[in-house]
Amino acid sequence: MDLTWSDTEEAFRAEARAWLEEALAAWRERHGGRILSGDTAEGFAQHLDWERTLAEAGWAVVSWPAEHGGRDATRWQWLVFEEEYYRAGAPARITQNGIFLLAPTVFEFGTPEQQAHVLPRMARGDDLWCQGWSEPDAGSDLASLKSRARRDDERGGWVLDGQKTWTTRGAFCTHLFGLFRTDPDSERHRGLTYLMVPLDLEGITVRGFGRLDGDEGFAEVFLDDAFVPDDAIPGGVVLGGVGAGWSVAMATTSSERGLTLRSPGRFTATADRLVALCREQEARLGPDPRRRDRVVQGWMEAEAYRLQTLQTVTDDAEGRPAGAASSLVKLWWSELDVALHETAMDLLGPDAELEGAWSKGWQFSLSGPIYAGTNEIQRNIAAERVLGLPRK
Amino acid sequence: MRFAFTDDQVALRDAVRDLLAKECPPEVVRAAWPEGPDDRGAEPGAGARSATDRSWVALADMGALGVAVPEAHGGLGLGELDWVLLAEETGYAGLPHPFVETSCVAAPLLAAAGDPGGDLPGLVDGSAVATATALGADLVPWGGDAEVVLSLLLDGEGPWTAHRVDATAAVPVASVDRARRLARLDVGGGTGLGSARDAAVAFDRGALGTAAQLVGLGRRMLDLTVAYVAERQQFGRPVGAQQAVKHHLADAAKDLHFAAPAVYGAAWSLAAGDAHGHRAVSTAKALASDAARRTGRAALQCHGAIGYTVEADLHLYLKRAEALARAWGDAAWHRDRVAWALGL
Ligand SMILES: Cc1cc2nc3c(=O)[nH]c(=O)nc-3n(C[C@H](O)[C@H](O)[C@H](O)COP(=O)(O)OP(=O)(O)OC[C@H]3O[C@@H](n4cnc5c(N)ncnc54)[C@H](O)[C@@H]3O)c2cc1C
Numbered sequence: 001m002d003l004t005w006s007d008t009e010e011a012f013r014a015e016a017r018a019w020l021e022e023a024l025a026a027w028r029e030r031h032g033g034r035i036l037s038g039d040t041a042e043g044f045a046q047h048l049d050w051e052r053t054l055a056e057a058g059w060a061v062v063s064w065p066a067e068h069g070g071r072d073a074t075r076w077q078w079l080v081f082e083e084e085y086y087r088a089g090a091p092a093r094i095t096q097n098g099i100f101l102l103a104p105t106v107f108e109f110g111t112p113e114q115q116a117h118v119l120p121r122m123a124r125g126d127d128l129w130c131q132g133w134s135e136p137d138a139g140s141d142l143a144s145l146k147s148r149a150r151r152d153d154e155r156g157g158w159v160l161d162g163q164k165t166w167t168t169r170g171a172f173c174t175h176l177f178g179l180f181r182t183d184p185d186s187e188r189h190r191g192l193t194y195l196m197v198p199l200d201l202e203g204i205t206v207r208g209f210g211r212l213d214g215d216e217g218f219a220e221v222f223l224d225d226a227f228v229p230d231d232a233i234p235g236g237v238v239l240g241g242v243g244a245g246w247s248v249a250m251a252t253t254s255s256e257r258g259l260t261l262r263s264p265g266r267f268t269a270t271a272d273r274l275v276a277l278c279r280e281q282e283a284r285l286g287p288d289p290r291r292r293d294r295v296v297q298g299w300m301e302a303e304a305y306r307l308q309t310l311q312t313v314t315d316d317a318e319g320r321p322a323g324a325a326s327s328l329v330k331l332w333w334s335e336l337d338v339a340l341h342e343t344a345m346d347l348l349g350p351d352a353e354l355e356g357a358w359s360k361g362w363q364f365s366l367s368g369p370i371y372a373g374t375n376e377i378q379r380n381i382a383a384e385r386v387l388g389l390p391r392k
Numbered sequence: 393m394r395f396a397f398t399d400d401q402v403a404l405r406d407a408v409r410d411l412l413a414k415e416c417p418p419e420v421v422r423a424a425w426p427e428g429p430d431d432r433g434a435e436p437g438a439g440a441r442s443a444t445d446r447s448w449v450a451l452a453d454m455g456a457l458g459v460a461v462p463e464a465h466g467g468l469g470l471g472e473l474d475w476v477l478l479a480e481e482t483g484y485a486g487l488p489h490p491f492v493e494t495s496c497v498a499a500p501l502l503a504a505a506g507d508p509g510g511d512l513p514g515l516v517d518g519s520a521v522a523t524a525t526a527l528g529a530d531l532v533p534w535g536g537d538a539e540v541v542l543s544l545l546l547d548g549e550g551p552w553t554a555h556r557v558d559a560t561a562a563v564p565v566a567s568v569d570r571a572r573r574l575a576r577l578d579v580g581g582g583t584g585l586g587s588a589r590d591a592a593v594a595f596d597r598g599a600l601g602t603a604a605q606l607v608g609l610g611r612r613m614l615d616l617t618v619a620y621v622a623e624r625q626q627f628g629r630p631v632g633a634q635q636a637v638k639h640h641l642a643d644a645a646k647d648l649h650f651a652a653p654a655v656y657g658a659a660w661s662l663a664a665g666d667a668h669g670h671r672a673v674s675t676a677k678a679l680a681s682d683a684a685r686r687t688g689r690a691a692l693q694c695h696g697a698i699g700y701t702v703e704a705d706l707h708l709y710l711k712r713a714e715a716l717a718r719a720w721g722d723a724a725w726h727r728d729r730v731a732w733a734l735g736l
């Protein structure tokens with residue numbers, strides 16, 4: 001066991017840190033120092049500019065192979081980059097549903113042609129992907145989804161009908177990846193197909209609507225006899241085979257719960273900011289042992305998350321995959337995020353009511369126990385697949 | 393960066409795990425209670441220590457008691473990363489002996505001080521036991537049974553001091569976990585032992601070893617409960633199929649899943665002499681204390697009334713966990729030390 005970073009990793013860190021500092025300052029300046037939420041139309045454009053800045057300098061997808069726009073970084077370097085990214089206060093990635101959820105699936109299931117097209121365009125921010133899983137009547141029970149894709153051999157493509165909802169940043173994205181029922185007589189997990197769909201097709205209507213924080217971060221996607229030709233994506237719009245959608249999608253969900261979506265850097269940086277906030281408030285208002293105790297608890301839990309991740313990455317590298325334990329991980333980070341932000345709100349006192357980074361973060365943290373599979377669903381999965389409790 | 397134990401470390405752990413599974417099943421833990429029945433022939437009510445002693449001797453025979461003692465003193469000469477998993481296993485087994493106090497705290501501290509009383513051979517071969525208490529706690533586990541009793545004290549914000557105290561005046565007291573064999577004794581005086589740094593390291597080792605035992609105890613309580621709820625039927629199906637039961641146990645599994653790496657990370661910090669050693673140990677002890685306590689409550693709740701009896705085994709581990717959650721500084725004490733380390 002050795003929990004120190006090697007010289008190579010430290011050099012990588014220094015390079016990332018220097019670049020981030022300069023590039024972030026330049027980006028903020030380009031936008032007059034007024035950066036808006038990436039979940040508003042204007043803010044999305046600003047963030048797209050940031051994504052392209054990352055891509056041009058080769059920092060958009062560090063762990064990908066260079067041929068697809070990455071820099072062949074190891075998982076360790078990726079973790080280092082994430083630490084630096086959040087430490088520098090860089091913004092949440094508007095491309096994250098693409099690069100953290102779709103991309104791993106394309107790497108695993110895509111044909112070389114699909115990979116060559118989808119991945120570099122995603123890395124550069126040319127195509128912006130949103131996740132089309134949920135439907136109005138299919139949330140936790142995703143396997144009950146009804147949106148259909150009908151084969152049209154004559155025209156060479158698929159005809160889509162139905163409705164997707166809660167689609168993060170759907171109103172600003174160019175493409176959607178999602179699950180569709182391709183066998184109309186099928187039930188539950190069978191007869192589903194994973195499709196990659198451009199959103200500018202005739203028959204597709206996207207309506208953005210406000211999340212808890214008021215930003216238009218959600219969208220409904222209405223599909224009404226929309227024809228998606230096979231060659232809308234070179235190599236085809238089907239990922240992983242017709243009818244294989246469920247197992248292909250499940251590969252994506254485990255990265256959503258586990259490591260890739262929520263790297264520890266995000267929480268350790270928040271925890272460090274919370275400690276700083278506590279220090280400031282105590283300097284102004286005097287010591288408050290009860291709040292300090294909660295700050296420390298949050299800091300320790302972020303630290304435990306960091307260590308657990310280091311263990312997971314090691315295990316993964318040595319061929320001991322985490323499996324269903326990713327459900328425990330999802331429970332941990334989502335509850336941690338709420339706790340960190342609630343504590344910050346309490347430290348701020350009356351000022352917590354003002355709009356600001358902490359109150360914005362608090363509102364977003366509340367969604368963690370819901371998205372990526374609700375925490376109730378994760379507890380069921382953990383109990384059955386980690387502990388082996390009976391299903392019925 | 394590599395966060396995993398070596399094959400040798402895992403092999404040693406497995407050997408101890410197998411040994412304890414054989415020599416220290418619940419009946420043996422039970423037999424360590426003064427009134428405990430002893431299936432292996434000792435007289436009931438007499439402290440019934442013969443069966444429990446067997447597990448101690450077996451540990452000595454494989455060298456585990458001298459794990460942290462330099463080879464020059466007859467030990468294995470290993471460090472925190474080598475014994476932290478053994479401590480976890482002794483927790484899992486509910487071993488009714490002071491493994492952490494003897495092998496992880498006292499023995500290496502005595503070795504560092506040159507073994508002034510010539511105690512090490514006895515501690516390594518299992519013919520003697522040592523115990524230790526910290527932070528002025530005068531209720532000492534195994535306080536009347538130990539040949540060596542150490543007290544680790546903190547003067548305000550330091551430095552740490554270690555003393556060997558006289559246990560002849562120890563008064564045995566009845567305690568919740570009878571297998572801990574508590575005695576009350578004066579821990580203020582005695583003869584100094586080792587440097588302030590040795591004493592500080594000894595305290596961290598005690599807190600680390602106890603945190604590891606708590607993770608083991610948590611795992612044991614979870615295993616017992618998973619087995620029980622898969623069998624126990626109500627409403628025509630196993631209670632373990634009920635969501636409320638599943639959620640209690642998933643939460644317990646989650647807390648243990650994150651306390652364990654904190655404990656292992658702290659072991660690395662001590663072994664590597666990392667600058668954040670105290671902070672890492674305190675993080676581990678606080679998280680492990682809370683995780684074990686919450687797991688105990690979930691385990692009891694999911695057992696129902698059978699868990700609330702001395703006939704079910706759960707209470708043996710539940711009581712030990714509660715005792716250890718507060719030994720060597722409780723969660724609040726350790727959070728305070730982390731706060732201090734963070735400049736709060
Ligand atoms: C911020 C945010 C972003 C999102 N982004 C996307 C996106 O980009 N794309 C996308 O497809 N979806 C997205 N979602 C939707 C998300 O995946 C769903 O909200 C989630 O799967 C839960 O479904 P639901 O909202 O329909 O709740 P329901 O399934 O209706 O659940 C309601 C409540 O019942 C509980 N419940 C339901 N079933 C069970 C059960 N079997 N056992 C115990 N409890 C149960 C749930 O835990 C919850 O507490 C997003 C959600 C949020 C909050």
